[in-house]
Amino acid sequence: MHASNSRGQAPLCNVKEMKITKSRNLYPLDFLPEVSYMPVSVIITTFKKENVKRPLEGFGVLVPSKEQENGLKTLGTLFSSMMFPDRAPSDLCLYTTFVGGSRNKELAKASTDDLKQIVTSDLRQLLQAEGEPTFVNHFYWSKAFPLYGRNYGSVLEAIEKMEKNLPGFFYAGNHKDGLSVGKTIASGCKAADLVISYLESSSQEKMLKEGSLP
Numbered sequence: 086m087h088a089s090n091s092r093g094q095a096p097l098c099n100v101k102e103m104k105i106t107k108s109r110n111l112y113p114l115d116f117l118p119e120v121s122y123m124p125v126s127v128i129i130t131t132f133k134k135e136n137v138k139r140p141l142e143g144f145g146v147l148v149p150s151k152e153q154e155n156g157l158k159t160l161g162t163l164f165s166s167m168m169f170p171d172r173a174p175s176d177l178c179l180y181t182t183f184v185g186g187s188r189n190k191e192l193a194k195a196s197t198d199d200l201k202q203i204v205t206s207d208l209r210q211l212l213q214a215e216g217e218p219t220f221v222n223h224f225y226w227s228k229a230f231p232l233y234g235r236n237y238g239s240v241l242e243a244i245e246k247m248e249k250n251l252p253g254f255f256y257a258g259n260h261k262d263g264l265s266v267g268k269t270i271a272s273g274c275k276a277a278d279l280v281i282s283y284l285e286s287s288s289q290e291k292m293l294k295e296g297s298l299p
């Protein structure tokens with residue numbers, strides 16, 4: 086198997102564009118299903134500690150969709166400076182807030198100014214963070230998460246088909262067995278073990294052919 090992408094790694098949505106050859110022939114990837122990704126904006130804000138009147142303790146909050154009825158538009162907020170005390174100056178609270186996802190795709194693409202207003206409003210409701218944030222940063226991820234939708238079964242089948250039909254091809258990542266960092270690391274470790282066994286058995290086969298093994 087040969088992939089024309091030199092690093093031989095890519096999210097599933099880009100694998101379809103790769104030129105993979107098997108026995109010198111182009112291996113068609115037309116059976117790969119379309120993969121949907123959800124966009125997310127990440128907004129970092131800081132507030133003066135004295136202005137956060139209800140500083141909840143913990144890792145953060147998730148906002149259930151029902152809370153949209155109460156005007157909350159964010160998906161959740163990590164209390165970054167509480168988890169990592171050196172993350173911000175000691176007189177500030179630093180928050181990492183997520184907006185968008187399948188619940189609110191369009192909002193993920195909003196401008197930094199609009200998102201700042203949304204986050205400020207939600208944090209005011211949730212934490213009684215008063216006034217304007219003293220710092221704002223914004224990162225937009227157009228393909229933040231693959232959607233484990235109705236076609237998830239066909240995605241897994243396609244991955245399985247590639248692994249079966251292309252000796253030396255192994256798939257790991259957030260399309261298989263879970264989205265979280267922990268699960269993708271586990272998926273990578275599993276694939277690495279398979280690669281090692283594959284390489285070991287290939288080199289043993291080669292040595293047997295060359296007669297260098299008894």
Ligand SMILES: Cc1cc2nc3c(=O)[nH]c(=O)nc-3n(C[C@H](O)[C@H](O)[C@H](O)COP(=O)(O)OP(=O)(O)OC[C@H]3O[C@@H](n4cnc5c(N)ncnc54)[C@H](O)[C@@H]3O)c2cc1C
Nearest residue numbers: 090092094095096099127226229258259264265266267269
């Ligand atoms: C904003 C955000 C917040 C998150 N928060 C959390 C969290 O708090 N906890 C948690 O557990 N998970 C979280 N996740 C989910 C988790 O981080 C991801 O699901 C996981 O990191 C994905 O790992 P991966 O190896 O599958 O993909 P990635 O880490 O995205 O790796 C894909 C790699 O492929 C490379 N690549 C892309 N295109 C090509 C190409 N054509 N050719 C070659 N290489 C290519 C990229 O550069 C990248 O290095 C978050 C994700 C996002 C986006």
